[in-house]
Amino acid sequence: MRYLWLGAGGLSLKRARDAPQGGESEVLVRVRLAGICGTDLELVKGYYGFRGVPGHEFVGEILECRQDPDRVGQRVVGEINLGCGECEACRKGLKTHCPQRDVLGITRDGAFSNYLGLPAENLIPVPHEMSDRRAVFCEPVAAALHILDDVKIDQASRVVLIGAGRLGQLIAQVLHLTGCSLSVVARHSSQVELLASQGIRVGDEDEAGAFDVVVDATGHPSGLELACRLVRPRGTIVVKSTFHGPAEVNLSQLVVDEIRIVGSRCGSMRHAILVLEGSRIDTESLVDSVFPLEQGIEAFQRASQPGVFKVLLDCRI
Ligand SMILES: [Zn+2]
Numbered sequence: 001m002r003y004l005w006l007g008a009g010g011l012s013l014k015r016a017r018d019a020p021q022g023g024e025s026e027v028l029v030r031v032r033l034a035g036i037c038g039t040d041l042e043l044v045k046g047y048y049g050f051r052g053v054p055g056h057e058f059v060g061e062i063l064e065c066r067q068d069p070d071r072v073g074q075r076v077v078g079e080i081n082l083g084c085g086e087c088e089a090c091r092k093g094l095k096t097h098c099p100q101r102d103v104l105g106i107t108r109d110g111a112f113s114n115y116l117g118l119p120a121e122n123l124i125p126v127p128h129e130m131s132d133r134r135a136v137f138c139e140p141v142a143a144a145l146h147i148l149d150d151v152k153i154d155q156a157s158r159v160v161l162i163g164a165g166r167l168g169q170l171i172a173q174v175l176h177l178t179g180c181s182l183s184v185v186a187r188h189s190s191q192v193e194l195l196a197s198q199g200i201r202v203g204d205e206d207e208a209g210a211f212d213v214v215v216d217a218t219g220h221p222s223g224l225e226l227a228c229r230l231v232r233p234r235g236t237i238v239v240k241s242t243f244h245g246p247a248e249v250n251l252s253q254l255v256v257d258e259i260r261i262v263g264s265r266c267g268s269m270r271h272a273i274l275v276l277e278g279s280r281i282d283t284e285s286l287v288d289s290v291f292p293l294e295q296g297i298e299a300f301q302r303a304s305q306p307g308v309f310k311v312l313l314d315c316r317i
């Protein structure tokens with residue numbers, strides 16, 4: 001089998017002679033497609049100090065499932081958080097906040113491999129009509145949708161999104177579906193063109209203190225600074241960026257203006273499948289290129305270029 005390995009010296013392609021076995025409690029999945037996201041690029045830079053196989057956005061097929069052999073051959077996407085099942089967070093259904101959680105491709109070996117293992121309950125079936133190229137977007141679409149779990153956004157809301165990269169584009173489309181008044185701060189011409197083709201307004205960087213909700217998806221500390229400038233008093237800043245190192249903010253301004261800051265991470269994969277099935281969210285325009293896993297290092301180089309959207313890895317070859 002082949003896989004990408006993140007070690008002390010960076011990312012490398014490795015080979016092992018044997019395919020892994022599915023365990024008693026885990027299901028063996030053959031990975032079909034996997035997506036490279038901003039978090040993967042940050043992991044390579046040292047975010048979380050992870051050593052192992054990265055990759056948490058994938059679609060694959062079940063190869064071995066001892067608990068339910070009928071599921072063999074099923075096409076699936078995966079909930080990436082694994083909880084202990086016993087703590088208070090897990091009992092409340094919040095395994096994303098289990099203190100002992102394991103996260104695919106972030107704390108445990110992930111999807112940039114021919115094979116991966118996950119518990120059966122984490123594997124969600126993909127509808128027959130949905131292509132692999134669309135299903136591989138479930139994880140970031142779930143992350144985009146999760147904003148709406150925590151913040152009320154409707155037709156009356158003035159919303160600005162800062163950052164229109166691979167996750168930002170999906171967030172823009174999800175916010176656009178709510179009917180809110182949305183504008184996006186985008187840096188690259190490819191980002192602006194794609195937003196314009198979807199009827200999403202670009203600009204409004206100068207309207208200080210004008211927005212009910214500001215979403216930061218820049219993946220960069222500067223995003224929060226701009227968010228603080230654009231949000232109105234008693235407004236909400238949603239932080240979607242994860243990056244290596246701290247960010248500087250003027251806390252006094254946040255206190256005086258009574259700003260709410262909401263951190264936002266993973267969402268429901270089942271919900272994402274329903275939305276991808278039933279909406280016109282455009283994922284195809286976001287596919288920049290597909291590299292075989294064998295050329296995974298080149299794929300990462302491509303994904304780290306400015307203005308490049310989703311680079312996919314075909315993990316079968
Ligand atoms: Zn991601």
Ligand SMILES: [Zn+2]
Binds near residue numbers: 083086089090099
């Ligand atoms: Zn737990």
